[in-house]
Amino acid sequence: MDLNFTKADQEFRNEVREFIAENFSSENNSGQNIEKYHEVTSDEMKEGILSWHKTLYKKGWIAPHWPVEYGGVDWSITQRYIWDQECANAGTTPLIPFGLTMLGPVIIAFGNDHQKDWVLKGILSGDDWWCQGYSEPGAGSDLASLRTKAERDGDHYVVNGHKIWTTLAQYADWMFCLVRTSNEGKPQEGISFLLIDMNTPGIEVKPIITVDGGHEVNEVFLEDVRVPVENLVGEENMGWTIAKFLLGNERTGIAGVARSKKAIDRLKDIANSELNNGEPLMKDSSFNKKITELEVDLTALEYTELRTLAKESQGQGPGVESSILKIKGTEIQQKISELTLEAIGNYASPYITPLSVRNFGSNYLEVGPEHTQGVAQNYFGMRKTSIYGGSNEIQRNIIAKMVLGL
Amino acid sequence: MDFSFSEEQTLLRNTIQSFIQDNYDFDKRREIIQSEEGMSKDNWKQLAELGLLGVPFSENDGGLEFGSVETMIVAEEFGKGLVVEPYIQTVVTCGGFLRRASEAQRQEYLPSLISGDEIWAFAYAEPQGRFNLADIKVSASNNGDEYTLNGDKCVVSAAPWAQKLIVSARTSGDQSDKEGISLFIVEKATDGVSTRDYKTVDGSMASEVSFENVKLNSSSLIGEEGKAYPLIELVADETIAALCAEAIGAMSVLNDTTVEYCKTRKQFGQPIGKFQVLQHRMVDMFMQYEQSVSMTYMVNLKLEEEDVERSKAASGAKVQICNAAKFIGQSAVQLHGGMGMTDELNVGHYFKRLSMIETQLGNADHHLKKYSLAS
Numbered sequence: 001m002d003l004n005f006t007k008a009d010q011e012f013r014n015e016v017r018e019f020i021a022e023n024f025s026s027e028n029n030s031g032q033n034i035e036k037y038h039e040v041t042s043d044e045m046k047e048g049i050l051s052w053h054k055t056l057y058k059k060g061w062i063a064p065h066w067p068v069e070y071g072g073v074d075w076s077i078t079q080r081y082i083w084d085q086e087c088a089n090a091g092t093t094p095l096i097p098f099g100l101t102m103l104g105p106v107i108i109a110f111g112n113d114h115q116k117d118w119v120l121k122g123i124l125s126g127d128d129w130w131c132q133g134y135s136e137p138g139a140g141s142d143l144a145s146l147r148t149k150a151e152r153d154g155d156h157y158v159v160n161g162h163k164i165w166t167t168l169a170q171y172a173d174w175m176f177c178l179v180r181t182s183n184e185g186k187p188q189e190g191i192s193f194l195l196i197d198m199n200t201p202g203i204e205v206k207p208i209i210t211v212d213g214g215h216e217v218n219e220v221f222l223e224d225v226r227v228p229v230e231n232l233v234g235e236e237n238m239g240w241t242i243a244k245f246l247l248g249n250e251r252t253g254i255a256g257v258a259r260s261k262k263a264i265d266r267l268k269d270i271a272n273s274e275l276n277n278g279e280p281l282m283k284d285s286s287f288n289k290k291i292t293e294l295e296v297d298l299t300a301l302e303y304t305e306l307r308t309l310a311k312e313s314q315g316q317g318p319g320v321e322s323s324i325l326k327i328k329g330t331e332i333q334q335k336i337s338e339l340t341l342e343a344i345g346n347y348a349s350p351y352i353t354p355l356s357v358r359n360f361g362s363n364y365l366e367v368g369p370e371h372t373q374g375v376a377q378n379y380f381g382m383r384k385t386s387i388y389g390g391s392n393e394i395q396r397n398i399i400a401k402m403v404l405g406l
Numbered sequence: 407m408d409f410s411f412s413e414e415q416t417l418l419r420n421t422i423q424s425f426i427q428d429n430y431d432f433d434k435r436r437e438i439i440q441s442e443e444g445m446s447k448d449n450w451k452q453l454a455e456l457g458l459l460g461v462p463f464s465e466n467d468g469g470l471e472f473g474s475v476e477t478m479i480v481a482e483e484f485g486k487g488l489v490v491e492p493y494i495q496t497v498v499t500c501g502g503f504l505r506r507a508s509e510a511q512r513q514e515y516l517p518s519l520i521s522g523d524e525i526w527a528f529a530y531a532e533p534q535g536r537f538n539l540a541d542i543k544v545s546a547s548n549n550g551d552e553y554t555l556n557g558d559k560c561v562v563s564a565a566p567w568a569q570k571l572i573v574s575a576r577t578s579g580d581q582s583d584k585e586g587i588s589l590f591i592v593e594k595a596t597d598g599v600s601t602r603d604y605k606t607v608d609g610s611m612a613s614e615v616s617f618e619n620v621k622l623n624s625s626s627l628i629g630e631e632g633k634a635y636p637l638i639e640l641v642a643d644e645t646i647a648a649l650c651a652e653a654i655g656a657m658s659v660l661n662d663t664t665v666e667y668c669k670t671r672k673q674f675g676q677p678i679g680k681f682q683v684l685q686h687r688m689v690d691m692f693m694q695y696e697q698s699v700s701m702t703y704m705v706n707l708k709l710e711e712e713d714v715e716r717s718k719a720a721s722g723a724k725v726q727i728c729n730a731a732k733f734i735g736q737s738a739v740q741l742h743g744g745m746g747m748t749d750e751l752n753v754g755h756y757f758k759r760l761s762m763i764e765t766q767l768g769n770a771d772h773h774l775k776k777y778s779l780a781s
Contacts, residue, residue: 140743142673165744210747211754217744275534277541278582286771338732341761345536346561348765351607367604367614368533368560376607380758383739384747391743393683 005078013082020090023055046129046171052093053126062124063100070108070116071124077309088258096168098130099123102246103176106193110234110242119195122174131169133177133196133220134243136162141394143178144187144240148222150179150194157181157194157232159202159225165388169205169218172198178243181236191239195231202226212381213351247390248322254389255329257302263336264295270343270371281343294335301328320402323395330385330392337382340375347372409703411479418472419479421456426487432752435488439609445491445567454522459497463505467516474644478651478706485655488752488759490610492525492564498648500526500572502641503589507628515570515591527568529559529592529615530638537768539574539638541582544617546575546590548624548631553577555590555598555620563766565613566603569594573617577632584635589628596620608759636713643720644709646767650702650727653763656756657695657730660738663753664688667742684741691737694730701726718780721773728770731760 005013056062064080066072075083100123107119122128139146148161159179169175175196182190196203202225208217234242268291271282281287308321341348347368366373386392400406411419429449438446453459461476463469470476477498484493496519504515504526518524535541544557555575565571571592579586592599598620601613629637665688668679678684705723708716735757739746746753764770 135744138672140673141678145673209749211739211749211758213749217747274536276536277538278534281536284771286774342769342771345769346531346765347533349561349563349606349608349612349762351605367602376761379761380607380754383736383757384744386740387743387747391740393681396683 005082009078009082012079013086016083016086017090019059020086020092023059024052024090024092042170049093049096049171050126050129053095056095057125062095062126063104065101066104066120067108070104070120077306077313080309081306084258085261088262091262094259096129098132098167098172098176099128101249102132103130105249106176106233106242106246109245110193114230115195115233128173129168129171131166131172131175131198131220133163133166133175135165137164141391143243143390144191146178146180146187146191148177148179150181150192150227152181152229153226155229156226157229159194159196159222159227161222163220163222164217165208166205166218166220167216169198169220170207170215174198175220176233178239181239188240190237191243192236193233193239193242194227195233196222196225196227200225200227210381210384212377214377214381248319254385255301255305255325256333257298257305257329260298260329260332260336261302263333263340264291264298266371267291267336267340267343270340273369273371274343274345287339287343290339294332294339297328297335298332301325301332304328320398323390323398326389327392327395333385334382337375337379341379344368344372344375348376351376411475415476415479418476419483422458422480422483425452425456426483426489430487430489435490435609439490439605443567444605444611449489449491450525451522453491453493454520458493459522460520461497462501463516463520467505467512468520469505469516474647474706474709477644477648478702481648481651482655482702485652485657485759486659488609488656488659488755490608492527492567492610494645494648494652495528495564496526496568499528499641499645500570502644503528503572503628503637506637510625511591511628524569525564525567526570526572527562527564527613528641529562529565529571529573531560531562532558533560537772538582539642540584540587540635542574542576542587543581544573544575546577546588546622548577551624553590553622553624553627555592555617555622557617559615559617561606561612562601562615563606563610563612565594565601565615566611571599571615572628574634574638579632586632587635587638588631589634589637590622591626591628592617592620592622596622606762608762609755610762639713639717642767643705643716646720646724647702647705647709649763649766650698650705650723653727653731653760654695654698654702656760656763657698657734660734660753660756660760661688661691661695664691664738664741667745671743678741687737687741691734694733698727698730714780718777721768721777721780724768724773725770725777728764728773731764735760 053062061073063071064073064075064083068074104120104123107115111119134143136146136148148159148163150157150159175198177194177196178191179194180190181192184190202223204221206219207215208219209215210217268282271287271291272280274281276284305325308325350367429452457470458480460469461472461480463471465471481494501519504512519526530539532541532543534543544555544559546553546555555573559573571594573590573592575588575590577586577588598618600616603611603613606612628634668684668688669677671678701723705719708719738753739757742751742753745751748754
């Protein structure tokens with residue numbers, strides 16, 4: 001056991017810091033920039049989100065957590081930790097997780113050689129944007145009750161059904177999708193994992209506008225969508241095993257420790273510039289205490305994540321530990337957004353959303369100090385984190401059952 | 407001791423309920439808040455015709471001469487309907503100042519307020535002031551028979567719709583002295599007043615308001631020069647009492663909607679309301695609501711008490727309401743799952759309104775401190 005960084009680790013930190021400084025500019029971070037948001041087209045938006053991805057791809061650093069033979073990087077967990085920290089500190093564009101974090105490891109573990117070739121290539125290069133076809137209107141927490149049906153017709157499956165909460169499906173080229181291929185036995189036993197080209201006839205993507213005024217999630221309707229049999233991953237009816245494997249990976253990424261640290265720094269900056277009875281709010285004992293408690297909580301999560309990663313690097317996991325990371329990670333993210341909203345006082349109120357900017361024009365930009373922009377949207381938007389990826393209630397059930405044996 | 411409502415009060419409640427039923431379903435509200443205007447002038451006229459804009463004013467001034475319990479009933483029902491028309495801003499807050507203004511001012515301003523022809527907004531907050539009502543930089547210098555107003559007010563709720571503003575300004579003293587604060591009636595169309603209007607999180611509207619050498623006749627001063635702070639505190643407490651009532655209205659809808667949803671939404675072969683972990687969450691929401699109703703009644707019944715007692719009641723109630731608003735709002739979204747996150751369902755809209763009530767006129771931290779200092 002050792003908490004110190006070696007000299008090599010320090011050198012690594014300098015190297016990545018330099019690389020980020022030279023190659024990332026917040027200019028191409030258009031997905032984060034509301035002023036640009038209403039000016040850019042959907043294609044430009046997608047390009048903006050992908051530009052950092054492509055930079056990393058060129059450098060060979062796009063998938064540090066993949067095995068080297070599939071395009072990963074041979075980094076120790078300490079190096080991966082340093083990398084995450086440096087990216088968060090520089091505020092780099094978050095990478096879209098559907099291909100890199102979710103599908104990639106699935107294909108590596110369950111895919112055939114042909115799939116390993118084309119799917120992984122498209123994920124690494126960023127040429128294929130993937131979305132996740134899991135939830136359905138009647139199948140949320142109870143995912144196994146899903147009803148989207150795939151019936152075999154010669155060399156194709158014919159897919160009919162309705163997916164919901166499909167994040168960024170509006171940009172997606174492909175969807176990995178859970179479908180029902182059998183009604184025999186337990187619901188879990190009749191599910192298969194299909195790769196569906198979003199350009200196939202019969203697919204309709206409908207936007208869902210959320211309380212923060214954004215368009216991130218969608219409904220996807222599938223009507224007689226013909227999917228070649230070769231796009232089945234693993235065996236027919238073994239989709240549930242794959243789905244569980246994937247959700248484990250999704251939950252690991254969800255902790256977001258490095259970005260939460262950065263968000264707490266930002267919160268402190270805000271609390272130092274906001275005044276409360278003529279003094280910085282940061283000096284207010286009750287507000288200060290809340291931030292400090294949050295910071296301690298985050299430190300605990302940081303070391304829990306490091307312990308999980310260490311186990312993983314020895315070939316164990318990710319196991320049920322990932323449920324702890326999901327619960328604590330999202331609770332902390334939500335609390336940060338809550339305290340940030342609290343910090344800005346009266347300026348919680350002005351509401352500038354991409355939609356209101358589109359509808360009402362530039363008059364709706366920049367009310368109040370810059371640090372108040374988007375804070376309310378973020379608070380409302382963050383409420384989704386304890387719902388998605390398996391709600392936090394479900395995560396607690398998993399721990400109760402799998403860890404405590406209850 | 408009696409917590410029941412009189413027949414007249416129940417009648418008042420019924421009147422408002424049917425107004426909301428007829429004019430304020432979710433789709434109509436959506437139309438209103440997405441319009442350029444952001445509120446409905448027709449609804450405002452109807453509220454005037456129902457006499458509701460005259461609730462707190464004396465019969466002599468053309469009002470109904472009702473008390474705080476009636477205002478509470480109106481605000482609670484508006485909270486259930488998520489009404490965006492600026493009732494509290496105009497009638498409770500600005501009306502609170504005006505009904506204590508001079509005879510001449512009451513005669514000049516109240517008729518057009520009660521008839522619904524003019525909307526009023528109270529400009530008190532400043533960027534550096536946070537929730538401290540005495541932290542005022544906006545200055546009004548006295549030059550004989552007129553004042554000159556300079557400075558900036560922020561997040562002035564309902565100002566985009568208002569013809570008249572009531573502005574707190576410093577006529578003497580240092581930046582956060584309680585002495586030396588005065589209140590002025592300002593015609594929004596006066597030279598030197600500029601506004602920057604915008605939508606707010608909860609579907610309402612507000613403005614940043616700047617005053618540049620705005621000339622005010624001395625007749626626009628409410629009360630005595632430099633002595634306005636106690637009146638501001640009083641009216642702020644009355645406004646808090648009404649906001650609490652609005653909040654319990656919104657909470658009751660969220661609680662009912664959530665329980666109903668959990669009874670019908672099925673997962674794992676049964677209604678999710680059968681899961682104990684969700685039952686307990688809903689029980690906590692219910693208890694938070696009941697505690698909030700109690701505090702709302704308490705503060706509304708104590709508005710006539712002397713300053714310290716009244717102020718403690720208002721701060722105590724606001725603390726309870728802030729905590730409950732957060733818990734109930736967040737829980738309602740959580741229990742609705744993804745649906746709770748959509749703009750299409752009313753849940754998120756109630757959550758947003760409740761979140762703004764948390765901040766308005768001071769959050770839980772602010773009022774905890776105020777309560778503790780008053781004890």
